[in-house]
Amino acid sequence: MADEVADGFVRVRLDLSYDGREFSGWAKQPSGRRTVQGEIEAALRTVTRSERNFDLTVAGRTDAGVHARGQVAHVDLPVDVWQEHREKLLRRLAGRLAHDVRVWRVAEAPAGFNARFSAIWRRYRYRVSDHPGGVDPLIRSHVLWHDWALDVDAMNAASAGLLGEHDFAAYCKKREGATTIRTLQELWWERGADGVVTGTVRADAFCHNMVRSLVGALLYVGDGHRGVEWPAKVLAAGVRDSSVHVVKAHGLTLEEVAYPADELLAARAVEARNVRTLPTGGGGGCC
The missing domain is CATH 3.30.70.660 (Pseudouridine synthase I, catalytic domain, C-terminal subdomain)
Incomplete structure (x- = not known):
């Protein structure tokens, strides 16, 4: 099940906002068009100096041109990557991301949390x-x-x-x-x-x-x-x-x-x- 985090990984919640004018929506596209997911995943890969991509799961996919003030996503990171970067991850993402997308909070998610399916x-x-x-x-x-x-x-x-x-x-x-x-x-x-x-x-x-x-x-x-x-x-x-x-x-x-409350997330x-x-x-x- 998608809510069971693999051994050796930790689920991290990201709270973010963006101005949708210059984005072709949230979801990555094979065409290479600029998307919110693509921008954040690329920034995560860069600031953690990782060769692999870490896929984001979002609360609600937004279409091209739609804005977000209170969007939520999660990503599963290797425990060692999280431990090494957790204290400076927010500031490093701010330095890497374009000004029309911001991550405001990065925190280890409670057990059972899924940014998409746990939302009420x-x-x-x-x-x-x-x-x-x-x-x-x-x-x-x-x-x-x-x-x-x-x-x-x-x-x-x-x-x-x-x-x-x-x-x-x-x-x-x-x-x-x-x-x-x-x-x-x-x-x-x-x-x-x-x-x-x-x-x-x-x-x-x-x-x-x-x-x-x-x-x-x-x-x-x-x-x-x-x-x-x-x-x-x-x-x-x-x-x-x-x-x-x-x-x-x-x-x-x-x-x-x-x-919902943490005990009801799963x-x-x-x-x-x-x-x-x-x-x-x-x-x-x-x-």
């Missing part, structure tokens, strides 16, 4: 400006401009109909062998003093393009192109709707990943690997 939820925020003049140039790389005035109350009313455990196939890019059943725990919008509208979305996990598809649907409600009930109807239909647009990546930031990892189904006749497809 992930929280994202999506930021939008509907100011007729556009987006403040100083925050343009993290805020989407929507050229229609947004009704935040309508967006919140529509969001309420999406909460709970459902099959989110209508809002996900289907991947072979992967389930689209998720539990959406939190989804709400607020307008800040600066006029930026921020959507907060939290779930046990997300399928591919889920957050950006949900945002796309809710923006249509906010600007009056669709009624409050429309996003829930799309969800109930269970198929992709051509009217649901996947909004641009740069407005999205992974803010936080949460884990059990959570096992649970997260189970193939999910909805109760027969249950509420997975209804609004």
Whole structure:
């Protein structure tokens, strides 16, 4: 099992953040494009003076252009490498990594920890400006401009109909062998003093393009192109709707990943690997 660390190795947790503008997503790519995983693994190999690569496992793979403030990953290092470098590893990584990716904490992980499977939820925020003049140039790389005035109350009313455990196939890019059943725990919008509208979305996990598809649907409600009930109807239909647009990546930031108490980490990892189904006749497809 992936949570059983091999003899002679120690599992290390890394807490990190990055500006996604110049990255082709998190995951390494055979094309050689710049990725967050590739950058950090290369830096680890260099600062530990290792000939081999140490593979990272991440809490949530982010797409090209998506940012992260509270990303979590783990890596299994040989015990002797960890003992030799643990005290200076953080500072050496800071000196090696480019300025658009930072590792903030490096620590030996508790038993049973898996950055991906032990997580109990992930929280994202999506930021939008509907100011007729556009987006403040100083925050343009993290805020989407929507050229229609947004009704935040309508967006919140529509969001309420999406909460709970459902099959989110209508809002996900289907991947072979992967389930689209998720539990959406939190989804709400607020307008800040600066006029930026921020959507907060939290779930046990997300399928591919889920957050950006949900945002796309809710923006249509906010600007009056669709009624409050429309996003829930799309969800109930269970198929992709051509009217649901996947909004641009740069407005999205992974803010936080949460884990249970140390003694529950291993059990959570096992649970997260189970193939999910909805109760027969249950509420997975209804609004």
